[in-house]
Amino acid sequence: MQTSYRGTRRAIGLHSAALVLVAAAAALAGCTTGPVENLPSAGTNLNQTQPSGPSRWELVRWQQPDGSLRDIPHGDNGQPIIFEFSQGIDAAQGTVSGTSGCNRFTGSYGKTDTGIRFDRIAGTRMACPPPRMELESTLLKAMQTPFATVGTQPSAGSTGRQIIWKSAGGDLLQFVEREGVGKRGASVDAGGVEKVVYIDSQRVECSGVGKMTCYRWRESPQAPWQLWYGPIEGLEFEPGVAYKLRVREYQVPNPPADASSIRWQLLNVESRTRAK
Secondary structure (H helix, E strand, O other), rough: OOOOOOOOHHHHHHHHHHHHHHHHHHHHHHHOOOOOOOOOHHHHHHHHHOOOOOOOEEEEEOOOOOEEEEOOOOOOOOOOOOHHHHHHHHOOEEEEEEEEOOEEEEEEEEEOOOOEEEEEEOOOOOOHHHHHHHHHHHHHOOOOEEEOOOOOOEEEOOOOOOEEEEEEOOOOEEEEEEEEOOOOOOOOOOOEEEEEEEEOOOOOEEEEEOOOEEEOOOOOOOOOOOOEEOEEEOOOOOOOOOEEEEEEEEOOOHHHHHHOOEEEEEEEEEEEEEEE
């Protein structure tokens, strides 16, 4: 994952981002209901790239309804807000996971006639400094209602594809596609180590930086239970159901102090057993 922006690369990316947002804001202020002026329409641009694997997007700008900007973390001032889409944002539906400002989250997503919706979002429960907790709470609340796509821009030079979503509350959220694990076009099983794990039917309270909920897992039906503190990316966990999963385990280089150094990505649900 790209973790910093410096020099010309940062200047180009942020300048491009600002131009896109200005166009989007102007269109919204004029009550425009069609595509943003001087940008490809959302449907046309995004459909030019059909689903070809995961894609990874970073929130780079958050403009509030009054025009002011929220202070959001980037690679050089904190862990960025990242959304990883299992089938890319071009897909009709899929699973989504990532970081929401403080914790990791997972859930599902689907296209709507005007944008995107998020469903069954769940996350870890680690405690962070109040500004990050407030930012995360606001973002997760916004994700409870669909986002409308108000602008898109294809990749250019060092800057990836960009998209601007508008929340139901009127916030403009601008995301840029990033490279790294989960980038568009990458195979879901590229790198990492494949393994089979058994997941208990209920999550339990555990303690990380703060109180949170963990999975119980083991490597075989006879092995002792262990705690898994992070999400299982791609799994739509149903309480009361035990799982046998095939996952790919990745080592996370330089993880934040409050995050795991290992991540699991779901490859296949081998079996589901409802607890009696």
